[in-house]
Amino acid sequence: MDPTGPVDMVLRMVIVLALFGWNVFEGLSLRTPYPATMVALWDSPVWRMALLLTIWLGAEWCPRVGIMTALAVVSYIVDMVQII
């Protein structure tokens, strides 16, 4: 679970911050529309499976990355289920 080196540590921090920004400005705000590509990809089950797999892989890599990924994916899927 601990970073294996400085590169790993920086990479984790960058991804956590990026996901935090995404969740604040995109996932938790209903006024911000999702990108058209993500809306179009919602119909594909492979895309949905890839999103769920990303949660598990992110959690295996780093707990903070996993939790942030889970929050982003849940926001996206719930919005898509409710809107489309």
Added chain:
Amino acid sequence: MSAPSSPKVGGASGSTSPKVAGALTKAAKAKADVPEMDISLEAWIYNIRTVLHFPGTVLTVITLIISGAFIESASRKSLEMLDNVFGKILSFAVPVCLAYAIDWQTGLLAAVVALILFARLQKNDTEGFLNGTGSDSVQSTKIVQNTHRWFVEKVLGEMPLAISSDRIQTKRYDDNDTRTSSSSSMSSSYTSDSAR
């Protein structure tokens, strides 16, 4: 459990050769090195959990990913059995159990799938044949027994088994405004509409 030092290990006759006796001594030493097997129930459970941990994790993750990806396209009727207190308790208990039994990553994935399930259950959509309980709807489901298909059905490759509604019930417009209902021409037009 010390190994016998005498060369007469093999039997009562005393005719065992020193070579065989040495081998038997080695076997006895090896037997003494192996710890005694624990055959208690706790040990069995620990062994089974250790052996099945990896395949169990893989199978659980695959099942969760597939179910989470296809919840959105699943029919609401098949999910309605979870739309009660028991289903909600199960949705909370399963991630906790998976987190304890396997690892917290799998528990997190199960929690995400449970949240998607809740979101799917919150969405009210009508599908299939209508029940006809509303005052405006007419339930007239008819099973198609005629093998003849319409041109449109042939072109679109459809083979309908039943028709949910083959008639439309319309109602006249009830105008509660007293100013317009006094007109005789309007009332006559209502009559003609209702006669159709």
